[in-house]
Amino acid sequence: MPDDLLNGTDDPQSYDASSIEVLEGLEPVRKRPGMYIGGTDERALHHMVAEVLDNSMDEAVAGHANRIEVELLADGAITIRDNGRGIPVDPHPKFPDKSALEVILCTLHAGGKFSGKAYQTSGGLHGVGASVVNALSDSMVVQVARDRELWEQRFSRGVPLGPVEKVGAAPNRRGTTVTFHADAQIFGAHRLKPARLFKSIRSKAYLFSGVEIRWKSAIDDGETPTEAVFHFPGGLSDYLSETLGGAATYADAAFAGTVDFKERFGTPGKVEWAINWTPSRDGFIQSYCNTVPTPEGGTHEQGFWAAILKGIKAYGELANNRKAAQITRDDLTTGGCALVSCFIREPEFVGQTKDRLATSEAARLVEQSVRDRFDHWLTADTKAAGAILDFLVLRAEERLRRRQEKETARKSATKKLRLPGKLVDCSASARAGTELFIVEGDSAGGSAKMARDRKTQALLPLRGKILNVLGAASSKLGSNAEISDLTQALGVGLGTKFSIDDLRYDKVIIMTDADVDGAHIAALLMTFFFTQMRPMIDAGHLYLACPPLYRLTQGAKRVYCLDEAERDAWMEKGLGGKGKIDVSRFKGLGEMDAKDLKETTMDPASRKLIRVTVDEDAPGDTGDLVERLMGKKPELRFQYISENARFAGELDV
Numbered sequence: 001m002p003d004d005l006l007n008g009t010d011d012p013q014s015y016d017a018s019s020i021e022v023l024e025g026l027e028p029v030r031k032r033p034g035m036y037i038g039g040t041d042e043r044a045l046h047h048m049v050a051e052v053l054d055n056s057m058d059e060a061v062a063g064h065a066n067r068i069e070v071e072l073l074a075d076g077a078i079t080i081r082d083n084g085r086g087i088p089v090d091p092h093p094k095f096p097d098k099s100a101l102e103v104i105l106c107t108l109h110a111g112g113k114f115s116g117k118a119y120q121t122s123g124g125l126h127g128v129g130a131s132v133v134n135a136l137s138d139s140m141v142v143q144v145a146r147d148r149e150l151w152e153q154r155f156s157r158g159v160p161l162g163p164v165e166k167v168g169a170a171p172n173r174r175g176t177t178v179t180f181h182a183d184a185q186i187f188g189a190h191r192l193k194p195a196r197l198f199k200s201i202r203s204k205a206y207l208f209s210g211v212e213i214r215w216k217s218a219i220d221d222g223e224t225p226t227e228a229v230f231h232f233p234g235g236l237s238d239y240l241s242e243t244l245g246g247a248a249t250y251a252d253a254a255f256a257g258t259v260d261f262k263e264r265f266g267t268p269g270k271v272e273w274a275i276n277w278t279p280s281r282d283g284f285i286q287s288y289c290n291t292v293p294t295p296e297g298g299t300h301e302q303g304f305w306a307a308i309l310k311g312i313k314a315y316g317e318l319a320n321n322r323k324a325a326q327i328t329r330d331d332l333t334t335g336g337c338a339l340v341s342c343f344i345r346e347p348e349f350v351g352q353t354k355d356r357l358a359t360s361e362a363a364r365l366v367e368q369s370v371r372d373r374f375d376h377w378l379t380a381d382t383k384a385a386g387a388i389l390d391f392l393v394l395r396a397e398e399r400l401r402r403r404q405e406k407e408t409a410r411k412s413a414t415k416k417l418r419l420p421g422k423l424v425d426c427s428a429s430a431r432a433g434t435e436l437f438i439v440e441g442d443s444a445g446g447s448a449k450m451a452r453d454r455k456t457q458a459l460l461p462l463r464g465k466i467l468n469v470l471g472a473a474s475s476k477l478g479s480n481a482e483i484s485d486l487t488q489a490l491g492v493g494l495g496t497k498f499s500i501d502d503l504r505y506d507k508v509i510i511m512t513d514a515d516v517d518g519a520h521i522a523a524l525l526m527t528f529f530f531t532q533m534r535p536m537i538d539a540g541h542l543y544l545a546c547p548p549l550y551r552l553t554q555g556a557k558r559v560y561c562l563d564e565a566e567r568d569a570w571m572e573k574g575l576g577g578k579g580k581i582d583v584s585r586f587k588g589l590g591e592m593d594a595k596d597l598k599e600t601t602m603d604p605a606s607r608k609l610i611r612v613t614v615d616e617d618a619p620g621d622t623g624d625l626v627e628r629l630m631g632k633k634p635e636l637r638f639q640y641i642s643e644n645a646r647f648a649g650e651l652d653v
């Protein structure tokens, strides 16, 4: 070994005991916030609120509080107040010169939730939440009203500014009030967002019907109410109907319920759930454990799906439907919209941000609780059960067919053209007169499939938003799944391989919801065509569909309106029917039934289309044009393209 390596080039003396750092108190939290709060971004900042709110929720779930107030203050600080027992302020037995309050807020792993004595099923368990928030706040004030007295202690960056002090009397109240202002040294320019807070606070109230949560915000973002009171005695089934917002469902009332583990298994805790199936959107599951959201799922979700899967298969057998045996968990989730919330003792989560539940017992408790109820529910409402079973069997068959198609496509070496699995192609073999509708997968897929003319109209559902091609490297384009599906469906190649002669359809029609998200997706797609497949626009192949925003009905008369102006005009002159005019606003394409969608948006005999063209004489220099069209601001882009798209005529037939 060469000498210099043996001896090292650095002075070995400098690596001694003194280089082994021990971070004291809350220093490690400030040094590595990511380890404790999952990062320093906006999500992490909002997680700070969740940590404090969860402590108040734990008090409520334990039966000691029934009201929580959350107030966002003008300077970006936030106050969370509950009427619980109040954090203890007496001297701590282990550290007699400090109050329990100070120990909790300034020491990692101090808490009352380790033994299950003070709390039975709590979201908190590591004893770090409050101290982490304290460490990452430039100011934190904790007030405790207990035994008719009001106590207060102030902190900055995890360090007490003085001891806990009595600051007055509290004859008529009790509980804990925490006000903190997140430290800009940690979170930079990120600010608490009213909309985000509002949503998560509201979902907390749904999760525990025994609590009333009051919301107040000094910051008005123009769309979030600045004051609200949340109290939902109907719990998760109310939450589910609100989330589905009137979409058609296979069961009139969701399959919902609660099982108390104590009654059923003799162990503390419970599970509450609600699920329904709908053809008009992709399925989802939102799960919670002890009111903490678990976006990555875990054992409670596994237990839930196992119960539903086994239940539906058993019902299929009972109903002599042999195909039910093919259903898998994936089929359940395609249209199944589910909420599951469980409360268990000493839950084990993965990581401090608690994204996934790991307690294995939860799977068993949830599965057994849900399974019995599901069996009863299915046999009691055979109409809903039959509809759900048929829907799931169809899903399973579609999945199997897609797999088979993929296999045959792979096997047949002679077949040059590979089409994406999710393309719903038309049957005509020649290009003339054919159309490809690019639709937002979540919503429109279902009704569009029924509304189309199978012979000439094909559908390509896209999942969410496609890549913004402007910011992306060209190597990324080819590997992006949505773009490669789109390119394959069109039949034209990408980049140097592009050839318009290979285009498989006459018209390519972008059909998105008439809302901001839809506009964004349309803008991304137009940017893609403009930058990557410009000849398609020049040759007049690209169109935008114009779904209506309103449907007016008066007696037997019905009209659709593209916008407010058209609606107002009709309202004024009347439709010529009898009675009052009924106005419904379509939130998305998925809300329209197949008949509406066909008549207004897809049928060449009655629809309106906008042809996308590029106006070479547009004012403004090219730099401005490129920036507006393809820069980072989609609203500018969409506005520009809409303003400059030439209308191909009122009716396109």
Ligand SMILES: Nc1ncnc2c1ncn2[C@@H]1O[C@H](COP(=O)(O)OP(=O)(O)OP(=O)(O)O)[C@@H](O)[C@H]1O
Pocket (backbone or CB within 6 Å): 051, 055, 056, 059, 082, 084, 085, 086, 087, 088, 104, 110, 111, 112, 113, 118, 123, 124, 125, 126, 127, 128, 129, 130, 131, 176
């Ligand atoms: N609003 C409150 N009311 C009553 N006691 C509280 C309140 N907030 C915190 N506590 C007490 O402080 C302890 C420590 O809270 P902290 O948030 O640090 O950890 P935790 O909730 O035990 O666990 P986790 O780190 O998983 O959130 C709690 O266990 C509880 O005993």
